[in-house]
Amino acid sequence: MSKTMIVTGASRGIGAAVATVASAKGVNLMLNARSEDALNELARSLGVDPTRIVVVAGDVSNEQVCDRIVATAIERFGGIDVVVNNAGILDPIGTLDTVTADDWVRNLMVNVAGPVLLSQRAIQFLRERHGCIINISSGAAVKAVRGWSAYCTSKAALNHFNRMLAAEFPEITAIAVSPGMTATDMQVMVREQGEGRMPREEHQRFIDAHRRGELRSPDAVARVIVALGLSAPREMSGEFVTVDDPRVTSLL
Ligand SMILES: NC(=O)c1ccc[n+]([C@@H]2O[C@H](COP(=O)([O-])OP(=O)(O)OC[C@H]3O[C@@H](n4cnc5c(N)ncnc54)[C@H](OP(=O)(O)O)[C@@H]3O)[C@@H](O)[C@H]2O)c1
Structure with a gap:
């Protein structure tokens, strides 16, 4: 029986790459x-049987959208094996004294409340199938990147939420993954909008990494995420891993 995967933030970047890799594996x-x-265009471009892909557009921090995502997956496919909580935003960029409270809180709504609301709705179905939740975190969860206080805080919270999932639900596997710098629109945004809003040397790190060609490809990151989603060992549940962790690359 084919497995079923929910991917948030699938319209571009890492999420679209995850959808592409998973689709090629018959998920x-x-x-x-x-x-x-963009979601419909991606679904078409994958060139698979349309009955194998369904789209629910909407803001993942909205409870009704999360209700619809899970209900639609169950209605269409009869169960859920993997949830990839990938949707995320970087905004607002700027030190705490320069950003608005609304923007700061909005970041936590998308990056933390979104994964919480979706996981909460999916959990009963994941338990039935001993499924997996992959929370797309960041190195920023454990490093203070100046100018990114909301983002760093949100990813640290996501890592602990991941541990909570593992502690409360031993039947499922919950893994938080740090992709590392990856060539997506989010990195373009850092390079283009970070100047003057992040300390100069902090911003320069991203410019230099890009110039040296050090960014990972979304496809390479997606292969790891899909491998973890489909076959992460239960003993890893609760962990925060990087995509080049040998325990992770051994699953490829
Ligand atoms: N790129 C990196 O270097 C890097 C490094 C570490 C971690 N990450 C993490 O990787 C994940 C994917 O990032 P990316 O680099 O692929 O970024 P991206 O290219 O900016 O894509 C972000 C995706 O999230 C979706 N999204 C944003 N807000 C949403 C919302 N409220 N509801 C539903 N979907 C929403 C976007 O689609 P719409 O605009 O259509 O909603 C888009 O599909 C994020 O969690 C990010 O924090 C990225």
């Missing part, structure tokens, strides 16, 4: 992001 997909046209 049924429930794709979410706010941009409906």
Whole structure:
């Protein structure tokens, strides 16, 4: 029987790459992001049987959207094996004294409340199938990147939420993954909008890494995420791993 995976933030970047890799492995997909046209275009471009892919567009920090994501996956595919909590935003960039409270809280709504709300709704179905939740975290969860206080805080919270999932639900596997710098729009945003809003040397690190060609490809990161989602050992549940961790690359 084909496995079923929910991927949030699937309209571009790492999420779209996860959908592409999973689809090639015959996984049924429930794709979410706010941009409906981009999701439909991705679904078409994958060239698989349309009955294997379904799209629910909407903001993942909205409870009704999370209700619809899970209900649609169950209705269409009869169960859920993997949830990839990938949707995320970096904004606001700027030290705490320069950003608005609304923008700061909005970051936590998308990066933390989104994964919490979706996981909460999916958990009973994941337990039935001993499924897996992959929380897409960041090195920023454990490193203070100046100018990114909301983002860093949100990813640290996501890591602890991941540990909580592992502690409360031993039937499932919950893994938080740090992709490392990856060539997506989020990195373009850092390079283009970080100047003047992040300390100069902090911003320069991202410019230099890009210039030296050090960014990972979304495809390479996606292969690891899909491998973890489909075959992470239960003993790893609760862990925060990097994509080049040997225990992770051995699953490829
Ligand atoms: N790129 C990196 O270097 C890097 C490094 C570490 C961690 N990460 C993490 O990797 C994940 C994916 O990032 P990326 O680099 O692929 O970023 P990206 O290219 O900016 O893509 C972000 C995705 O999230 C979706 N999204 C944003 N807000 C949403 C919301 N409220 N509801 C539903 N979907 C939403 C976007 O689609 P719509 O705009 O259509 O909603 C898009 O599909 C994020 O969690 C990010 O924090 C990235």
